[in-house]
Amino acid sequence: MIKAFHSSFIENDIILGEYLEGWRELIKFMDALGTVFTFISQETMTKVNILQGYLNGENGKSYRTLLTMVKFELENEVVNFKEFPPNRVPSGCRTLLRLHRALKWLEVFLYKLGMSEGHGQTSEMCADAYHKTLAHHHSWFIRQVAEVAFLALPPLKEMYTVVCVQKHEEAKTVLLTTVDSIVKVYNITQEVYTMNGMLDLP
Numbered sequence: 001m002i003k004a005f006h007s008s009f010i011e012n013d014i015i016l017g018e019y020l021e022g023w024r025e026l027i028k029f030m031d032a033l034g035t036v037f038t039f040i041s042q043e044t045m046t047k048v049n050i051l052q053g054y055l056n057g058e059n060g061k062s063y064r065t066l067l068t069m070v071k072f073e074l075e076n077e078v079v080n081f082k083e084f085p086p087n088r089v090p091s092g093c094r095t096l097l098r099l100h101r102a103l104k105w106l107e108v109f110l111y112k113l114g115m116s117e118g119h120g121q122t123s124e125m126c127a128d129a130y131h132k133t134l135a136h137h138h139s140w141f142i143r144q145v146a147e148v149a150f151l152a153l154p155p156l157k158e159m160y161t162v163v164c165v166q167k168h169e170e171a172k173t174v175l176l177t178t179v180d181s182i183v184k185v186y187n188i189t190q191e192v193y194t195m196n197g198m199l200d201l202p
């Protein structure tokens, strides 16, 4: 996962194929956490599949990177700035924005896990990260679902085994390296979306 996210950024752009690979790896972590997370995992997979569909489709070349996708969709008026059009596959830009917002949550959560010094409750760290980030973009109903899922998070020690380490010091290194890659990917995406006025796509 670190490798995929790390090789996804070039200069000021993101290679979409690697970015989606990073997300597929994250989904594997989520699946390892138990069936309570299936709903969230499926929602994430749906977004990844929409983007992969564009990448494999007839205009696939235009979806090679974040910048080429934005350019292509703006030029072809695929991006809807006012309403979410029903009965149409959502644009790549709108779909990636949902993943991008979730990446901020992940950055804050993994940072908290890494800095926890082996103490503290994972569910509290997760909820706290969520309230500070992704919750702002979710409806009341989705927020309730998320709150319930957080309670099912395993304790720190078990989380460490999910990221394949045993001691806190190892976990800290793995988690903070991951955060570092996520921050880079997040910042590039944020810059591109800000420049194009696309941070609030419905």
Ligand SMILES: CCCCCCCCCCCCC/C=C/[C@@H](O)[C@H](COP(=O)(O)O)NC(=O)CCCCCCCCCCCCCCC
Pocket (backbone or CB within 6 Å): 026, 027, 029, 030, 033, 037, 039, 040, 043, 044, 098, 099, 102, 105, 106, 126, 130, 134, 142, 146, 149, 153, 159, 162, 163, 202
């Ligand atoms: C590790 C525990 C996982 C906790 C996940 C925390 C995030 C909570 C999000 C829960 C809500 C998901 C349900 C659906 C939301 C959608 O409404 C909403 C908007 O889409 P729409 O505009 O098309 O309607 N979708 C989204 O915001 C996308 C959400 C994507 C969630 C990604 C979660 C990534 C989790 C990665 C876990 C990695 C664990 C690593 C452990 C060491």
